[in-house]
Amino acid sequence: MRAGLRRDKKAVERDVPALVDFMLGTGMRIGEVLAVTWAALDLEAGTVEMRATVVRKKGVGLVLQPKPKSESGWRRLHLPPWLVLLLQTREHVENEWNVVFPSQLGKLRDRSNTNADLREAMDPIGFGWVTSHNFRKTAATLLDEAGLTVREIADQLGHKRVSMTLDTYFGRKQASPKVAELLRVIGE
Template structure:
């Protein structure tokens, strides 16, 4: 989730057939949800914008190579449960809570991993559209409102306005 900023349900839905370790990409096409009295379902992403192919950082490719052990069943999840099926997002959230330990780290949730990925992209200077595409948002405004922070004033704005409205330009 931190490597590419996906939702927990999206990460849990990824099959090995959707990962190309040679190209360093992963296709996000689905999500895992729990439906009352039915169980776990693998369904399409929240919107068509959610269906996307993402590049993996090299450290994530290496991690997936190690976890695959050189052999995978293409029809199996990348992050399976103990029976090699899909993991329940709620159980995965609970496992994350147990792994993070004390109350001092109660703020660490799966959504924090997604938000951290968005913050890294924002701080690297990616546009709201680029971050929205990575996160699977149709509207960059949603990405800006929820995931991107208002940063300190930069000199770029003053230079642009100064150049456009200088005495030479006005004269």
């Protein structure tokens, strides 16, 4: 999928591959990603601080809202080395807000328009069912499969309650054959 996005000239012009990489590498919400500023990045330390989200304010337009979805939404995340490298080599496009992912016109990106850009780029490469939220779920799943605790994953995603992470991001799994092995002691 990532390779397909990089081959699509229109997707590249719209910065879709870099947005997808950032969402996969952090698990951040799309509004949070669109609000990341260069000042929120510490590429030496390999971190990003979630400081705002992009919202549409009635009568004003798009703004950086310095208020996360919840208190735990304020967080500093460690970036994977491949994403740090991508950001180090990324062109810094001057814009009023100093955001890392401005629109093609140098403005704040609208979440809805960005989701439309994603859909338009994903469909021709066979991933038309993918939404920005799938990248968040993918990051959560990879962290779960790597053995991180639900608390660690909830902290990464910015969830106030661990139950939110469990209920929303982790479906019930198939019964494990390990159970039969562990319960064999009853029959002995």
